[in-house]
Amino acid sequence: MPAATLVIHGGAGTLLRSAMTSEIEHLYTEALHSILKQGATLLSGGASALDAVTLAVSLLEDCPLFNAGKGSVYTRAGTHEMDAAIMDGESLRAGAIAGVSHLRNPIQAARLVMQHSEHVLLCGAGAESFAASHGAQLEAPQYFHTETRYQQWQRATQQSGTHLDHDTANLLEKHASDAPIDPDKKFGTVGAVALDSAGNLAAATSTGGMSNKLPGRIGDSPIIGAGCYADNRTAAMSATGTGEAFMRSLALYDIAAQMRYLQRSLAEASAHCIMDILPRYGGRGGIIGIDRAGNIALPFNTEGMYRGVVRIHESPVVAIYANQ
Amino acid sequence: MPAATLVIHGGAGTLLRSAMTSEIEHLYTEALHSILKQGATLLSGGASALDAVTLAVSLLEDCPLFNAGKGSVYTRAGTHEMDAAIMDGESLRAGAIAGVSHLRNPIQAARLVMQHSEHVLLCGAGAESFAASHGAQLEAPQYFHTETRYQQWQRATQQSGTHLDHDTANLLEKHASDAPIDPDKKFGTVGAVALDSAGNLAAATSTGGMSNKLPGRIGDSPIIGAGCYADNRTAAMSATGTGEAFMRSLALYDIAAQMRYLQRSLAEASAHCIMDILPRYGGRGGIIGIDRAGNIALPFNTEGMYRGVVRIHESPVVAIYANQ
Numbered sequence: 001m002p003a004a005t006l007v008i009h010g011g012a013g014t015l016l017r018s019a020m021t022s023e024i025e026h027l028y029t030e031a032l033h034s035i036l037k038q039g040a041t042l043l044s045g046g047a048s049a050l051d052a053v054t055l056a057v058s059l060l061e062d063c064p065l066f067n068a069g070k071g072s073v074y075t076r077a078g079t080h081e082m083d084a085a086i087m088d089g090e091s092l093r094a095g096a097i098a099g100v101s102h103l104r105n106p107i108q109a110a111r112l113v114m115q116h117s118e119h120v121l122l123c124g125a126g127a128e129s130f131a132a133s134h135g136a137q138l139e140a141p142q143y144f145h146t147e148t149r150y151q152q153w154q155r156a157t158q159q160s161g162t163h164l165d166h167d168t169a170n171l172l173e174k175h176a177s178d179a180p181i182d183p184d185k186k187f188g189t190v191g192a193v194a195l196d197s198a199g200n201l202a203a204a205t206s207t208g209g210m211s212n213k214l215p216g217r218i219g220d221s222p223i224i225g226a227g228c229y230a231d232n233r234t235a236a237m238s239a240t241g242t243g244e245a246f247m248r249s250l251a252l253y254d255i256a257a258q259m260r261y262l263q264r265s266l267a268e269a270s271a272h273c274i275m276d277i278l279p280r281y282g283g284r285g286g287i288i289g290i291d292r293a294g295n296i297a298l299p300f301n302t303e304g305m306y307r308g309v310v311r312i313h314e315s316p317v318v319a320i321y322a323n324q
Numbered sequence: 325m326p327a328a329t330l331v332i333h334g335g336a337g338t339l340l341r342s343a344m345t346s347e348i349e350h351l352y353t354e355a356l357h358s359i360l361k362q363g364a365t366l367l368s369g370g371a372s373a374l375d376a377v378t379l380a381v382s383l384l385e386d387c388p389l390f391n392a393g394k395g396s397v398y399t400r401a402g403t404h405e406m407d408a409a410i411m412d413g414e415s416l417r418a419g420a421i422a423g424v425s426h427l428r429n430p431i432q433a434a435r436l437v438m439q440h441s442e443h444v445l446l447c448g449a450g451a452e453s454f455a456a457s458h459g460a461q462l463e464a465p466q467y468f469h470t471e472t473r474y475q476q477w478q479r480a481t482q483q484s485g486t487h488l489d490h491d492t493a494n495l496l497e498k499h500a501s502d503a504p505i506d507p508d509k510k511f512g513t514v515g516a517v518a519l520d521s522a523g524n525l526a527a528a529t530s531t532g533g534m535s536n537k538l539p540g541r542i543g544d545s546p547i548i549g550a551g552c553y554a555d556n557r558t559a560a561m562s563a564t565g566t567g568e569a570f571m572r573s574l575a576l577y578d579i580a581a582q583m584r585y586l587q588r589s590l591a592e593a594s595a596h597c598i599m600d601i602l603p604r605y606g607g608r609g610g611i612i613g614i615d616r617a618g619n620i621a622l623p624f625n626t627e628g629m630y631r632g633v634v635r636i637h638e639s640p641v642v643a644i645y646a647n648q
Contacts, residue, residue, distance in 0.1 A: 119541045124539075126539035126541065218445040218446070219445075224572060224574070225574040226549075262585050
């Protein structure tokens, strides 16, 4: 029986080597380390993979360093719109929410949809009132304000596009907590996958979307098979990157299909997806995955991906760049 | 070179044999027949598969007999929330909209998203303002009012659930234009798939959702790989049925994966999906599909599915029940 294992990511993207300082790097690695340790404690007590990914993604949402929950970016309208999804690899049940603005932990709302509705995906005000009626914690818009994200948005609105990629050294000078992986490059998503001691898999993904995006845009994060997928027969996976490419290629379900129909390993199938298939759709990003034997894969085709792995009774391992 | 071909559906569901009259049957078959003929005329003039499915689904949306566009059902809040998706099998580009209430032809808005945005899926007010800014026709809520759907909703609100399955003979007596396939059984979706004279495939799906559903619920129709999918290498497909089962099983993308990875035919793969896989997710419904050789498949595991096929220079063939 493989050891219970938790894998997390905090987004992938264009690495700004000039902007990275050891202080900033330390902030990110410490956050990932701490979340992995809390998840491992839960798993070592016999908790389910579903509980472990819910906890890990909730903690990532609560951390303002990452683009989900508390650290969510601003839309073009100056609002926050968050998406999240969760899937249980044993029952193949799934729940997701999209375009919510007042839920402290979108991933917990997604889990409520999975467990307390006949639906898979709820969006907007309907999703919020459903989640609130089942005890989800609401927050006023100010809760989601962070100075770093606000400044990003302000700069973006002075441009015409959705993102920008200049002025980054200056940006880091002014906002020491900002990201060495370019936060304006719309790769901000968090996720977790886990294998528990009963041999079950689960996956969870959450995002604050793209900075300065059109209101109403739904990316891959809340779409089952695109940004989040789990099946005990194949793997649990969470994606981060150019969402539309993951949606059009059904990236995560395609990996599962390669595993089931072509007997490919998780490593082979996920590398093929990220390195060969996704670029044909103009896609950049990465995934984290784990199979039932405890094999993990963390392929990405960007310069960096915030990521970490912990097996219970072992120390967490955290990395940001490629070849780490 | 196979003849350009158009396949359409107007939903699948529980057949109410007691409620069917030849007059009602005639209304449905005439509507399907007329839409197929208009689509065939377009295709025989050399139009693209994309144009053919856009026209066919627009006409299905304009016809109050079907649950999409003008004939959309009411949500629990007494509103209309429509979803639609379109995909081009040549470029693998896709566009979709969800939760819109004022767009006369949601499928045309989905196509605008595909062709004029960097996104795949827009929802709610953001989707409407994007579509309107690109010329989509808006309608006041009254446009979507039909007496039949309003009465369905009124009856549903007197129950606690989302749907009901009684009182159907009486219902048909009062509303002669009502559906012999139980409209309260939430299988109301329309769709079209086509092969054009250049050998390209396209798929389109549109729905008014489930009667008396929770506001904010998004089903499979606007989800690429669940309710709509097209790839020249495999097939163009549109689904109708219990949306959540199609979403959790990635039904249409799974059929494409079976075709690519297991060398199964469209007929084999789609029958396996509808008859074997979908029921394991509690799913009922059907799909229409066409491959590049012009082979079509129309499997469904319900008592009926409104459907029709036309190959250019041939007469349309229309059916409602199984074994027709």
